[in-house]
Amino acid sequence: MVIGITGPAGSGKSTVAHFIKKLLLKNVQIVEVDRVGHQVLTLFFVQEELREVFGEEIFDENNILSRKKLGEIVFKDKEKLEILNKIVHPEIFKKTKEILNKSLKKSDIIILDAALLYKIGLHILCDKVIFVDAPKEIRIKRLTGSRKIPYQKAKSIVDSQEGEYFGPYDFIIYHDNGFEKLEKQIREILKKLGYLKED
Structure with missing residues (x-):
């Protein structure tokens, strides 16, 4: 079975994924699509396309693509973010499918x-x-805390996802009130999927 976990930055997707892995004794593999995206950014033809669109400023003095510089550009400008997505998303899909x-x-x-x-x-x-x-506010706090992202950048990331479409979905989890509540919600979903026995 393939379970997709989606939601805005800082919502706790990775925490949910690792909780599922911990609760199930089955062979569970987590694919972090963010990391796949990082791999895609190392592809030569992707970098050349990005160079054409965003210019030399996104590369450092060693001609290495700077995700930090690229992020600073796209998270402030929705149109530029859309352009970036059009370049990298097809490659991320292909690599994830593989x-x-x-x-x-x-x-x-x-x-x-x-x-x-x-x-x-x-x-x-x-x-x-x-x-x-x-x-x-909780999402921004998580990004600045656990991920050590500066407040202004964290806010830009969260703001850039305003109005983003995350559905339809089969289940919803609210990760707003500690791990006990979170685990309870995950257990309920795993019971419905037949992976945990009913109490």
């Missing part, structure tokens, strides 16, 4: 941890989708 095809042979459950599950089109590869949400 990973899934290999992993399905050896894993019982694969979790796709992807904020932009629908935007990239990855939902069509999922059997079930879980949407994780949390209030805006």
Whole structure:
């Protein structure tokens, strides 16, 4: 089974994915689509396309693409973010599909941890989708705390996802009030999917 986990930045998607892995004794693999995106940015033809659109300023003195510089440009400008997405999303889809095809042979459950599950089109590869949400201030706090992102950048990331489409989904989890409540919600979903026994 392939479970997609989606939701805005800082909502706790990775936490939910790792909780599922911990609660199930089955062979669970987590695919972090963010990391796949980082790999895609190292591809030569992708970098050349980005160079044409965003210029030399996104590369450092060693001609290495700076995700930091690229992020500073796109998270302030929705149009530029859309251009970036059009370049990288098809490659992310292709690479994720390749990973899934290999992993399905050896894993019982694969979790796709992807904020932009629908935007990239990855939902069509999922059997079930879980949407994780949390209030805006909590999300910003998580990004600045656990991920050590400066406040202004964290706010830009959260603001850039305002109005983003995260559905439809099969289940929703509110990660706004500690791990006990979170685990309870995850257990309920896993029972409905037949992976945990009813109490």
